[in-house]
Amino acid sequence: MTYTAAHWGAYRVVDDGAALAPLEDDPQPSRIGRGWLSAATDRQSRILRPAVRRGWLEGDGGAGRGTDSYVEMAWDEVLDIAAKELDRVRGDFGNGAIFAGSYGWASAGRFHHAQSQLRRFLNLAGGFVGARDTYSHAAAEVMFPHLLGMSNREVQDAVTSFSEVRKHCELMLAFGGISPRTAQVASSGTTRHEVGAWLADLAAGRTRLVNVSPRRGDLDAAEWLPVRPGTDVALMLALAYEIVAAGREDRAFLDRCTSGWDRFRAYLAGEADGVAKSADWAVPLCDIDAGTIRALALELTEKRSMVSLTWGMQRADHGEQPLWAGLALACVIGQIGKPGGGFAFGYGSTTPVGRDAPLIDWPSVPQGVNPVGDYIPVARIADMLLKPGEGYTYNLRHRIYPDIRLVWWVGGNPFHHHQDLRRLDEAWKRPQTVIVNEHSWTATARRADIVLPATTPFERDDIMINRRDPVLLWMSRIRAPMGHARDDYAIFAALAGRLGFADAFTEGRDAEGWLRHLWARSQGVAQRMGFALPDFETFRGEGRFDVPLASVPSNALSQFAADPGAHPLRTESGRITLASEKIAAFAMPDCPGHPAWLKPVESLLDAAQDELHLVSSQPDTRLHAQNDRGSEALADKVAGREAGTLHPETAARFGLKEGDVMRLSSPRGACLAGVRLDEGVRRDCVVLPTGAWYDPQIVAGEWLEAHGNPNALTIDKGTSGMAQGNIAHTTLVRVARWDAPLPPLTVDRPPPGVANG
Ligand SMILES: Nc1nc2c(c(=O)[nH]1)N[C@H]1C(S)=C(S)[C@@H](COP(=O)(O)OP(=O)(O)OC[C@H]3O[C@@H](n4cnc5c(=O)[nH]c(N)nc54)[C@H](O)[C@@H]3O)O[C@H]1N2
Ligand SMILES: Nc1nc2c(c(=O)[nH]1)N[C@H]1C(S)=C(S)[C@@H](COP(=O)(O)OP(=O)(O)OC[C@H]3O[C@@H](n4cnc5c(=O)[nH]c(N)nc54)[C@H](O)[C@@H]3O)O[C@H]1N2
Numbered sequence: 001m002t003y004t005a006a007h008w009g010a011y012r013v014v015d016d017g018a019a020l021a022p023l024e025d026d027p028q029p030s031r032i033g034r035g036w037l038s039a040a041t042d043r044q045s046r047i048l049r050p051a052v053r054r055g056w057l058e059g060d061g062g063a064g065r066g067t068d069s070y071v072e073m074a075w076d077e078v079l080d081i082a083a084k085e086l087d088r089v090r091g092d093f094g095n096g097a098i099f100a101g102s103y104g105w106a107s108a109g110r111f112h113h114a115q116s117q118l119r120r121f122l123n124l125a126g127g128f129v130g131a132r133d134t135y136s137h138a139a140a141e142v143m144f145p146h147l148l149g150m151s152n153r154e155v156q157d158a159v160t161s162f163s164e165v166r167k168h169c170e171l172m173l174a175f176g177g178i179s180p181r182t183a184q185v186a187s188s189g190t191t192r193h194e195v196g197a198w199l200a201d202l203a204a205g206r207t208r209l210v211n212v213s214p215r216r217g218d219l220d221a222a223e224w225l226p227v228r229p230g231t232d233v234a235l236m237l238a239l240a241y242e243i244v245a246a247g248r249e250d251r252a253f254l255d256r257c258t259s260g261w262d263r264f265r266a267y268l269a270g271e272a273d274g275v276a277k278s279a280d281w282a283v284p285l286c287d288i289d290a291g292t293i294r295a296l297a298l299e300l301t302e303k304r305s306m307v308s309l310t311w312g313m314q315r316a317d318h319g320e321q322p323l324w325a326g327l328a329l330a331c332v333i334g335q336i337g338k339p340g341g342g343f344a345f346g347y348g349s350t351t352p353v354g355r356d357a358p359l360i361d362w363p364s365v366p367q368g369v370n371p372v373g374d375y376i377p378v379a380r381i382a383d384m385l386l387k388p389g390e391g392y393t394y395n396l397r398h399r400i401y402p403d404i405r406l407v408w409w410v411g412g413n414p415f416h417h418h419q420d421l422r423r424l425d426e427a428w429k430r431p432q433t434v435i436v437n438e439h440s441w442t443a444t445a446r447r448a449d450i451v452l453p454a455t456t457p458f459e460r461d462d463i464m465i466n467r468r469d470p471v472l473l474w475m476s477r478i479r480a481p482m483g484h485a486r487d488d489y490a491i492f493a494a495l496a497g498r499l500g501f502a503d504a505f506t507e508g509r510d511a512e513g514w515l516r517h518l519w520a521r522s523q524g525v526a527q528r529m530g531f532a533l534p535d536f537e538t539f540r541g542e543g544r545f546d547v548p549l550a551s552v553p554s555n556a557l558s559q560f561a562a563d564p565g566a567h568p569l570r571t572e573s574g575r576i577t578l579a580s581e582k583i584a585a586f587a588m589p590d591c592p593g594h595p596a597w598l599k600p601v602e603s604l605l606d607a608a609q610d611e612l613h614l615v616s617s618q619p620d621t622r623l624h625a626q627n628d629r630g631s632e633a634l635a636d637k638v639a640g641r642e643a644g645t646l647h648p649e650t651a652a653r654f655g656l657k658e659g660d661v662m663r664l665s666s667p668r669g670a671c672l673a674g675v676r677l678d679e680g681v682r683r684d685c686v687v688l689p690t691g692a693w694y695d696p697q698i699v700a701g702e703w704l705e706a707h708g709n710p711n712a713l714t715i716d717k718g719t720s721g722m723a724q725g726n727i728a729h730t731t732l733v734r735v736a737r738w739d740a741p742l743p744p745l746t747v748d749r750p751p752p753g754v755a756n757g
């Protein structure tokens with residue numbers, strides 16, 4: 001059997017490569033896969049030949065990025081140009097002037113992982129400025145080491161298994177829900193989608209599910225508490241307060257397993273600020289009535305309860321706080337470490353969180369060592385480009401933005417993922433040179449000076465291995481590369497040759513040689529885990545290997561909670577941090593030393609009557625902006641625009657009906673979106689998924705994103721001086737019907753100068 005794989009699933013290749021069928025044993029294949037092949041073979045959006053921006057060749061200093069035309073070139077010519085430019089910049093300014101944080105999801109496949117290839121190449125070329133953390137959960141990455149003495153990855157790896165939740169949990173309090181929509185994907189691939197079935201089981205069993213979210217659809221089977229977005233911390237604090245007020249807090253757990261309880265308790269009681277964080281206090285903030293809060297507080301202590309947060313909860317202003325307050329609430333309840341109870345982060349946010357498949361640390365492409373060592377927090381890209389030499393804080397340190405002259409991006413799309421894209425468009429004009437490897441004419445490729453066309457997974461052999469997936473797949477090449485596309489590996493090997501370090505980069509291997517090498521290392525890993533992998537030829541021939549290890553159900557922090565003295569955490573106290581002297585001493589007004597309610601920079605709490613809160617969640621039809629030109633995403637659009645969802649009463653208030661086109665606007669910009677109706681959305685919210693290819697235009701003299709990209713509206717600001725994560729979920733917008741003629745899209749065909757025909 002021939003297979004291929006993507007972040008959204010694993011597929012059998014059928015009809016001689018003309019179609020894909022999900023694995024037979026995948027219980028709930030993702031809809032994203034249905035649009036993959038059509039997107040990957042769309043001649044209007046694939047990059048078929050290397051191209052160089054005309055204005056860059058003419059020395060425009062970056063001004064034309066995003067509007068310019070391209071000159072197509074032969075590989076040898078463009079590789080000469082790229083190698084020479086890299087050499088010039090590192091010679092003139094040093095490697096600290098090269099930014100290659102290059103955030104993004106790229107494609108599944110261990111060897112052809114675009115970022116690994118870029119970093120290996122640039123490390124050998126003298127290094128680069130990198131990026132820390134992710135757009136997914138930066139606040140967690142920075143905070144968990146302080147709170148739990150664990151990295152975010154360790155927290156996710158140790159999260160209580162679904163199977164334990166199903167057996168023991170009686171009350172699942174799910175902030176942001178638990179959604180099969182987001183559980184469609186797993187970074188580096190998944191062969192199974194089991195979250196939908198697990199949720200159905202939970203709903204059918206004795207677990208009471210409570211969905212705290214502006215959208216009912218985030219956890220359909222649950223009782224819905226439609227919280228006002230951005231105010232969950234007030235609700236969490238009030239739950240903790242009411243538990244304490246009723247004398248129901250778990251004193252023994254707080255004494256044994258936490259540090260700083262006194263300070264946090266004093267804050268709850270209002271001893272310093274005179275404000276008791278009671279249910280009555282929280283009502284006008286979170287918009288959940290006081291009786292419900294009090295009843296829920298009691299129930300949490302009476303039942304086996306899990307406090308669960310989606311990743312999206314912390315992609316908001318002061319995103320550190322819901323994490324910390326949620327963890328503190330779980331400590332007050334005292335069920336951390338008990339079967340099926342306690343605290344969880346990320347159920348449903350991707351497929352593997354909560355899986356009880358054994359964890360296996362499979363090998364990856366070695367990236368080498370970066371001699372530069374400088375970095376930015378990932379979401380501070382526009383600030384870095386706009387403010388070289390300026391200071392900022394990050395994770396209790398004072399840092400300085402570097403002065404970047406060359407940006408190199410592969411496997412990511414900042415003109416998808418960043419907030420306030422109009423601002424990024426300005427910042428992006430600053431560097432002298434931008435190089436992008438891409439297989440598609442994304443908004444980022446259209447803003448590059450040197451465009452290097454990459455292959456898709458269909459056009460190369462690779463191996464899908466995910467550390468928490470029970471199946472290994474050989475990903476077969478099923479098509480010749482489109483146009484002149486080359487593997488990222490081949491691109492960097494050719495560049496390394498021009499710069500005189502080909503042997504160090506390739507270690508004498510071609511792509512197949514590397515796959516054999518990775519397989520040999522995988523065999524070693526398997527052996528240490530107590531099973532044998534077949535030889536390379538057998539695996540390639542059979543295409544699939546099922547790991548013969550039993551599942552390992554676990555309960556987060558159970559050893560620690562049972563005996564904190566014997567199993568201390570790697571925090572200062574060895575216990576869970578409820579108040580931190582170190583964080584307090586850094587004196588950040590936007591991240592104090594204990595969990596706290598802080599009003600977001602924008603929220604419905606001080607919105608004008610006609611403003612709505614924008615929820616820009618992950619799209620159901622694609623992964624981010626990947627496959628946006630594929631059949632599944634295109635069929636879901638309204639008049640060719642991304643569909644935004646409103647409550648029917650809200651739509652009526654603004655004179656909108658299903659199928660209309662609306663204009664959403666904020667002080668950052670404006671975009672068009674189709675209108676869809678859903679009674680399961682708060683009346684003061686609009687949901688516009690991410691991922692429509694960014695298409696800004698000047699329409700009737702005004703700046704307008706024509707396609708429905710929510711990052712035309714969002715705010716480019718850090719969560720706080722602590723984590724500096726993005727705050728995508730904190731945005732107010734205005735809405736109006738669009739009656740003028742619809743501006744045609746420009747992203748549905750290649751940029752000027754490129755004839756894909
Ligand atoms: N408003 C708002 N914005 C958000 C979010 C939100 O919730 N709201 N979520 C954020 C989050 S959590 C994330 S993770 C980011 C995601 O942002 P990104 O990860 O940047 O988004 P993708 O569209 O997955 O970008 C991956 C790119 O890699 C390219 N690619 C795939 N395979 C290859 C390859 O083999 N070689 C090369 N050279 N390129 C390849 C694809 O064509 C695609 O353009 O978005 C963030 N942005
Ligand atoms: N289909 C699909 N699945 C994906 C992805 C994709 O692009 N497509 N991307 C993947 C990636 S990179 C990531 S990081 C994960 C992200 O996974 P999540 O972070 O879990 O997903 P989001 O859709 O950003 O947010 C989840 C929900 O949080 C709710 N929410 C927003 N603001 C608030 C609030 O203030 N309070 C509460 N209580 N709820 C709020 C929204 O209603 C939203 O639907 O998804 C992954 N899964």
Ligand SMILES: [Mo]
Nearest residue numbers: 134135136137
């Ligand atoms: Mo993400």
